[in-house]
Amino acid sequence: MTFTTSLRESQGRLAHVLRGASGMQPVRRGQRAGPRSRPEPGPFQHGLPPSLICSISLSSVSVGAMKLNKRSVAHYALSDSPADHTGFLRIWGGPGTPTTPSGTGRRCWFVLKGNLLFSFESPEGRAPLSLVVLEGCTVELAEAPIPEEFAFTIRFDAPGVRPHLLAADGQAAQEAWVKALSRASFGYMRLVVRELEGQLQEARQSLASHRCATRKAIASRCKPQAPNHLSPSPENGHFLPSNCSSMGSTEEGGSRPAGRDLAEWEWQGPASFLLSKGQSPVSPETSCFSTLHDWYGQEIVELRRGWQQRALGGQPECEP
Amino acid sequence: MRYNEKELRALSRQPAELAAELGMRGPKKGSVAKRRLVKLVVNFLFYFRTDEAEPLGALLLERCRVAQEEPGGFSISFVEDPERKYHFECCSQEQCEQWTEALRRASYEYMRRSLIFYRNEIQKMTGKDPLEQFGISEETRFQLSSLPRDGQSARVSSRLDELD
Numbered sequence: 001m002t003f004t005t006s007l008r009e010s011q012g013r014l015a016h017v018l019r020g021a022s023g024m025q026p027v028r029r030g031q032r033a034g035p036r037s038r039p040e041p042g043p044f045q046h047g048l049p050p051s052l053i054c055s056i057s058l059s060s061v062s063v064g065a066m067k068l069n070k071r072s073v074a075h076y077a078l079s080d081s082p083a084d085h086t087g088f089l090r091i092w093g094g095p096g097t098p099t100t101p102s103g104t105g106r107r108c109w110f111v112l113k114g115n116l117l118f119s120f121e122s123p124e125g126r127a128p129l130s131l132v133v134l135e136g137c138t139v140e141l142a143e144a145p146i147p148e149e150f151a152f153t154i155r156f157d158a159p160g161v162r163p164h165l166l167a168a169d170g171q172a173a174q175e176a177w178v179k180a181l182s183r184a185s186f187g188y189m190r191l192v193v194r195e196l197e198g199q200l201q202e203a204r205q206s207l208a209s210h211r212c213a214t215r216k217a218i219a220s221r222c223k224p225q226a227p228n229h230l231s232p233s234p235e236n237g238h239f240l241p242s243n244c245s246s247m248g249s250t251e252e253g254g255s256r257p258a259g260r261d262l263a264e265w266e267w268q269g270p271a272s273f274l275l276s277k278g279q280s281p282v283s284p285e286t287s288c289f290s291t292l293h294d295w296y297g298q299e300i301v302e303l304r305r306g307w308q309q310r311a312l313g314g315q316p317e318c319e320p
Numbered sequence: 321m322r323y324n325e326k327e328l329r330a331l332s333r334q335p336a337e338l339a340a341e342l343g344m345r346g347p348k349k350g351s352v353a354k355r356r357l358v359k360l361v362v363n364f365l366f367y368f369r370t371d372e373a374e375p376l377g378a379l380l381l382e383r384c385r386v387a388q389e390e391p392g393g394f395s396i397s398f399v400e401d402p403e404r405k406y407h408f409e410c411c412s413q414e415q416c417e418q419w420t421e422a423l424r425r426a427s428y429e430y431m432r433r434s435l436i437f438y439r440n441e442i443q444k445m446t447g448k449d450p451l452e453q454f455g456i457s458e459e460t461r462f463q464l465s466s467l468p469r470d471g472q473s474a475r476v477s478s479r480l481d482e483l484d
Binding site for chain 1: 456
């Protein structure tokens with residue numbers, strides 16, 4: 001094998017060769033994980049020539065500890081961003097605990113935020129004791145031969161990783177934790193977001209095409225006529241037009257959520273104004289109301305533009 | 321704070337949202353830019369020496385600020401210490417924009433906000449709660465009220481110094 005003169009290339013080839021030769025990991029600067037004491041800084045930091053590095057690395061190969069922005073991680077754990085689940089759990093295999101479920105394990109306060117499970121000494125803990133990143137894992141109720149009550153495991157696909165064993169205080173807590181942890185992965189969240197993104201797209205598209213049809217229908221019906229008698233009934237907040245083709249008001253399964261009624265009432269003002277000008281509204285069922293909302297919205301934007309232009313040089317307009 | 325390093329290493333081997341060789345400079349004073357293989361997987365940014373399979377380190381991307389830095393680079397800093405920046409050098413403005421876009425969206429908190437937004441929009445338009453079909457409409461993390469308010473950063477950062 002030959003080494004090129006450039007140091008960087010040498011290092012690259014060296015690492016490549018080492019890996020190829022015996023499957024060993026190349027020497028890394030930094031700390032080693034595990035019970036060994038902190039090593040001295042690695043050879044690269046001293047600027048040693050590649051040949052010397054070669055002989056050192058063959059005898060002292062290990063994978064260094066991975067760095068993590070722990071300060072920021074801990075800050076996130078302590079911040080007021082919402083926790084998805086919290087509670088006391090007993091844990092085995094943490095610091096100062098036996099690895100097998102002998103005894104009651106160590107009781108810690110756990111906080112689940114997104115795909116991160118933090119443990120604290122107590123709810124008032126000022127720094128997290130540990131972090132479990134919940135990606136690529138399966139959460140299951142613990143079965144025999146584990147004698148612990150209300151226990152569950154977090155099992156990772158990663159090779160050589162022992163499952164985490166935890167136990168809740170009761171069955172309800174156990175089930176709640178298993179449910180929360182199973183849905184904690186980024187992947188799950190991303191799935192839900194994408195699904196909703198798609199649904200919103202669909203809703204907007206059907207709205208747009210509906211509006212097209214509606215506008216055509218309204219345009220064809222728009223002739224001078226007596227102002228419509230508006231009677232928004234308090235029960236369902238519908239506008240009840242007198243002379244447009246009735247679409248009926250569809251009963252949805254269950255009652256209308258209160259928030260929607262409020263939104264419809266808010267539209268009373270501008271809608272009445274426009275309606276008094278002789279525009280004939282379409283009787284809103286669910287999707288039609290949205291059409292109306294959008295349609296009036298556009299009209300208002302145009303009206304506002306007109307008002308602002310007229311107001312130039314006059315009193316400043318107050319935005320509604 | 322202990323963390324499950326083995327599992328995090330395994331995560332670094334998963335398919336990435338984005339991966340590229342970039343110049344990277346740590347936040348410490350006097351640190352030098354080095355070529356690193358940078359890989360975005362879920363809400364973690366892993367960085368490797370360009371010829372190694374094991375990551376040198378990872379950055380959790382929650383509550384981070386991604387800013388474009390002239391010329392052709394960007395920086396990542398965190399809410400509790402905005403002056404402490406990780407700098408990255410891209411080979412083009414296009415690459416820079418691609419990364420800043422992706423990194424801004426790469427947090428669980430961002431997804432939570434998006435989900436709440438979509439849920440509300442769909443509810444307004446159709447009158448139906450789209451989360452009902454998933455059976456997750458009651459979960460705390462999906463409620464409007466659960467959106468965080470910034471402000472605790474200063475109080476919290478003073479506790480963090482004896483960490484590790």
